[in-house]
Amino acid sequence: MDINYLNIKKFxxxxxxxxxxxxSNISISNxxxxxxxxxxxxxxxxxxxxxxxxxxxxxxxxxxxxxxxYVINSNFTDSFSLRRxxxxxxxxxxxxxxxxxxxxxxxxxxxxxxxxxxxxxxxxSSIEDFISNQKSNYKIGFKHDKSDLLYNVQLDISKxxxxxxxxxQILDLI
Numbered sequence: 120m121d122i123n124y125l126n127i128k129k130f131x132x133x134x135x136x137x138x139x140x141x142x143s144n145i146s147i148s149n150x151x152x153x154x155x156x157x158x159x160x161x162x163x164x165x166x167x168x169x170x171x172x173x174x175x176x177x178x179x180x181x182x183x184x185x186x187x188x189y190v191i192n193s194n195f196t197d198s199f200s201l202r203r204x205x206x207x208x209x210x211x212x213x214x215x216x217x218x219x220x221x222x223x224x225x226x227x228x229x230x231x232x233x234x235x236x237x238x239x240x241x242x243x244s245s246i247e248d249f250i251s252n253q254k255s256n257y258k259i260g261f262k263h264d265k266s267d268l269l270y271n272v273q274l275d276i277s278k279x280x281x282x283x284x285x286x287x288q289i290l291d292l293i
Contacts, residue, residue: 158227158235158253160190161199163215163243167282168195171238174286176200188230190223190249209246217245227253234259236289237270240282259289 159175162168168191178187178201187204192211199206207226210218217223227249237250237260250258250269260266262275272292276285 155184156186156188156230156232156234158188158190158230158232158255160235160237160239160246160249161192161195162239163192163209163211163245164239165192165195167238167240168192169198170282171286172199172201174283175238175290178203178290188227188232190227190246211245215243215245220245220248224248224252233257236260238286238289240276240285242266259292261285 162171172195187201188207189199189201189204190207190209191199193208194211196206196208207223209220209223212218232253232255234257235250235253235255237246237258239246240261242263242265247265247269250260257272258270259272259274260270262273266273274285274288276282
């Protein structure tokens with residue numbers, strides 16, 4: 120048997136015996152890399168916005184100095200309780216088109232996000248540019264027809280699950 124194989128096996132198993140089972144949990148580093156700058160795009164629809172806003176009331180602000188940025192529908196400003204972080208307000212017309220889209224995209228384009236989180240349960244064409252045009256290591260959202268193009272981490276909530284559980288799953292990833 121090759122000596123390099125034995126050394127690698129010994130490293131991962133803490134054993135020199137060949138027939139001992141290799142451990143399944145491997146940690147490459149003791150220092151986990153944590154996100155520093157996170158953009159959260161809140162739902163455009165009022166009912167989902169309320170649930171998301173409630174679910175995210177206890178964001179981990181003190182967790183390794185995370186900087187939060189929020190994109191919200193300007194119609195919901197009064198009911199938005201998260202005040203730590205930077206808030207960007209989308210002004211929507213009657214057809215749910217974003218009036219100040221270019222201004223917002225320019226502002227957000229100057230920020231290097233580690234994570235972008237889209238809390239819209241269903242596909243919203245009006246916010247697609249906020250996800251696809253921004254650079255980020257991780258883009259997290261819910262599974263829908265275009266989710267493969269937008270996100271590299273997708274959550275699939277079935278009809279039997281409630282939105283709050285999906286929002287909580289995303290929080291657990293942070």
